[in-house]
Amino acid sequence: MDLDLALVRTFVTTADTLHFGRAAEELGTSQQALSKRIVRLEGLLAVRLFERQGGVRLSEAGERFLPAAREALAAGERAVAAVTGAGAAVRIDTWGHLYAPMRTVAAAVQASGPVRWEPGPGRDWPSVAQALSRGGTDLGFGRVHPLPDGRDAGLTQRLVRLEPVDVLLGPSHPLAGADALTPADLRDSVLWSPAALSRLDFLRRFADEFRITRRHDGPNLGLDHLLQHVRADGEGFTLFPADAPLPDHAGLRSVPLVDPTPLYAWSLAWHDSYRHPLLDALLRGFAETGRTRRWLEYSPRRDWLPDTDHAKLTMR
Template sequence: MDLDLAQVRAFVAVARLSHFGRAAEQLFVSQQALSKRIARLESVLGVRLFDRGSRGVALTEAGRRFLEPAQRALDAADLAVLEARREQPPLRIDVWGHLFGPVRMIGPVIERGVRAELGFSRDAAAAMTALTRGEIDAGFGRVPLPVDRQFQHRPVRLEPVDAVVNADHPLATADRARPVDLRGSTVWCPAPLRRLDFLDRLTDHFGLDAESAEVNLGLEHFLGHLTGDRVAVLPAGVQLPADTDLRRIRLVDPTPLYTWSLLWRRGRRLDALLRASAQAATRHGWLDYDPTRHWLPESLDATTHG
């Protein structure tokens, strides 16, 4: 039996996300096309892979057995593509937002069959200039919206953010807090708010006070000045420096999400990179979003269409 990998990829995306609409967005196809692929796959296999009901979609027993072998088949196919393209020049990708560790996000993407060379831009504006000049093929980081029509963008991850405080802070013993609970504290920022799109919107929306460092000398230096009533707001995956007495507090009700996106010039074909980013997002659940639990400073429609 010859399996169609596009159909298998559609199945894995829906299985990982438990949602046809979000899976279609990640694979850059219509929901109708996605449904047809899965229907054809079920027909070829002669089994039903999903139970579809009013509460959503769930794997059948056959679907659960098929999932991991299907994922391994896709991984093998991606490796085959990488080997076949080994002689092609690598993509030039600039990343920014270094305080928040963008490489930990783009790494799992380019490891999935994409040859790339990473450069390091100071900010999104510098990356856009490099894209306009043809010096790079793509950028990766937080993309302030809206963007100029000459560019396109796609989210790779919606990452929850945490509050980080020193051991003497009034919230230091809490394991979770609401964003509004940070009122009375001062959000400690690594640069002026006019240069920090996410923190600017977050502090404005939740009515929080902010204070900015005079110079950004890296995460350890930044957190070394987290004293008094100051609180840092960092993506949840950012590793705190060792041997510090800092406390990480999960933000809930709602949980703010930090958007990591790919950015490129309109018309530039980056099929392999976009496919790899969609696969990584599906595999890790990076684009999970629930408007009843999460807060985005921009609309989800704005982050997913560019």
């Protein structure tokens, strides 16, 4: 059987959207033409790929076919790249945007050689994990933590950076003049979170670990909005990676945390069933950059990591 990759692409796009109209729009065709392609592919394979009653969903045969269909499309892209010399592009979704994840990715890319990047913003780790599982992106970059209900099944991660975290205080905070603070010093202060705390695994675990009970969260309206609240609150603070760029907010104090120093764990993630042909080169780039910039230094007597991050240390 000759497998038409155009039909396979139609199937994969429809499987990702589970909506014939949106899939047709994404492919730049009509819904009628898309439906005909799906029917033709089902006829060639002699199986039903979608159940169409009560909404569109994959059949059992469609579930089995989807991973191999993604691999077939990826192989086709590599074949075209080999002939044209264009090189395979790497799609990477990042999250944790207030902490500027692309500054770490960009540093590692410089050590990886000529790689064409297609960066995209991910909403959070659960949404990027879903995109990786569906083949909507090649790599994810941000802080990875366990997801419930097996939503991260089949995904692999590699810890690439442990970044010290500072505390940001407004000028009227009683601790604003300190040269360094311990997490315990913040126990009577108010933790300001850039989004709902239930979605911010690192900040929630920090607050639980160091018994910070006064917490204020809300919708993510950007870094400026968050820092305005911190600056105006005489008891407020937030946490921020030590090397991340801050806008110019007069009077904000960035104070190192010690005894212990919290570390923010940045990881690269991908799906086991498809290793991008450039993945090994990228991992070498992260490793080389990490060695020269001392990204993975960790001492249990000096530093603090959430329990869920400890297992990553053995996977480096």
